[in-house]
Structure formats: structure tokens, C-alpha cells
Ligand code: SF4
């Protein structure tokens with residue numbers, strides 16, 4: 001990793017991003033379907049940035065109070081603000097940026113990118129990327145293209161779930177998660193009743209990974225409310 005890459009990473013860290021992964025665009029392209037592939041770009045590498053645990057939320061709350069930052073989607077809008085600031089400052093080194101929460105002409109497959117950059121492994125039960133340190137309490141926020149080499153963690157390869165006692169399979173009140181399936185419809189219908197799961201998912205909370213990084217109830221409530229809004233919009237339009 002070059003000094004410049006270290007500097008960019010440390011500035012992104014100060015903005016609240018504490019998860020980084022990088023791989024060659026060629027390796028990512030070989031890993032995803034055609035529609036997610038990155039074509040005709042002059043860069044060699046792709047860098048994934050994200051957050052793990054409570055760190056991002058704490059930085060965001062500080063930024064909100066110091067700058068009177070008002071937004072209906074503070075997490076997303078702050079992410080764009082942070083990355084655009086860094087891109088502007090290091091425009092010679094950072095190329096195209098992509099966001100996991102935006103509909104863009106080129107869609108990056110962030111889950112596959114997280115696997116390719118070794119940020120985590122895919123849980124067949126939670127249907128999420130889990131990080132060995134932060135468990136499911138991670139957020140894959142954005143990616144950018146560059147010719148610089150950024151950190152690559154080669155330590156995460158195995159699917160941890162295989163050897164785990166799987167407490168996650170016995171805690172969902174409506175058994176939406178079981179060994180064979182994640183019944184998204186059952187989960188969504190239960191959540192829409194808004195009696196339970198309003199600031200955390202019992203299944204995620206029971207996962208043995210990342211226990212010490214569980215979101216605060218304020219953050220959990222905010223994130224849960226955002227995902228519930230998406231579920232409601234989906235049901236309203238179908
Ligand atoms: S959010 Fe609630 S209903 Fe959905 S999987 Fe988690 S515990 Fe089950």
C-alpha cells in the first residue's frame with residue numbers, strides 16, 4: 001500500500017469509514033455477472049469503503065450537531081458528501097465513485113465486491129455479508145476506481161457459519177430464518193405490523209460475530225426505520 005493510499009484511507013477514516021477492501025477490477029469482473037461488470041475504464045483497481053460497528057454513527061452525530069446538517073437520509077447524504085470531498089481533493093488519484101444506495105447507470109454488485117476484497121463472507125442464513133470482527137454490523141457504502149493499491153485483507157476466506165452452533169436459526173419470532181431458507185415475505189409482513197423488530201433483528205442480534213459492535217438503539221431504530229420504508233414502498237407498489 002502506497003503512502004498516498006494510506007493518507008486517503010486515513011482521511012476517509014476521519015469521515016467515519018473504517019472498513020476498506022481493494023481488488024483488481026479484472027478480478028471483480030471475473031466474479032460478477034455481465035451486467036455488473038466495469039467496462040472501458042482507465043483504472044486498474046476498485047476500492048470498497050464501508051463502516052463497521054458504531055464508529056460511523058458517532059462521527060455522523062458529531063457532524064450533524066456541529067454543522068446543523070439536516071437531511072431525510074443523513075447516512076446516505078453524508079456518505080456522498082464525504083466521498084465527494086475526498087474525490088475533489090485527490091482527483092488525480094480517485095476516479096469514478098459508486099454508491100450502494102443509488103440507482104446508477106452502472107450497478108456495482110457490492111456483496112460480490114465485499115467477497116472479492118475479503119471484507120467478509122456470505123452467511124447462507126442471514127443472507128448478508130458478515131465481517132469477522134463486526135459481524136452483520138457493517139454497511140457497504142461506496143466504491144471508487146483508482147490505479148493505486150489499497151489495503152487488501154487476505155485473512156477472511158472461510159464461511160464461519162459452517163462450524164458455528166447456529167443460534168441464529170432459533171430466535172426469529174415467526175421463523176422467517178431457518179436452516180433452508182430466509183423467508184423475506186414472512187419477515188416483511190411481521191415487520192410491517194411494527195410491534196417488534198423496530199430497532200433490531202433478533203436473528204442478527206443472536207449471531208455470535210460482532211456482539212460487542214451491536215448498534216446503539218438510536219442507530220438501530222434509524223436503520224430499521226429506513227429499511228421498513230423501503231419494504232412499505234415495495235408493498236405499496238406491488
Ligand atoms: S427482522 Fe424480525 S421477523 Fe425479520 S428475520 Fe429478524 S427477527 Fe425475524
Ligand code: SF4
Nearest residue numbers: 161164166168207208
Ligand atoms: S450465528 Fe453462526 S451460523 Fe448464524 S450467521 Fe452468525 S456465524 Fe453464521
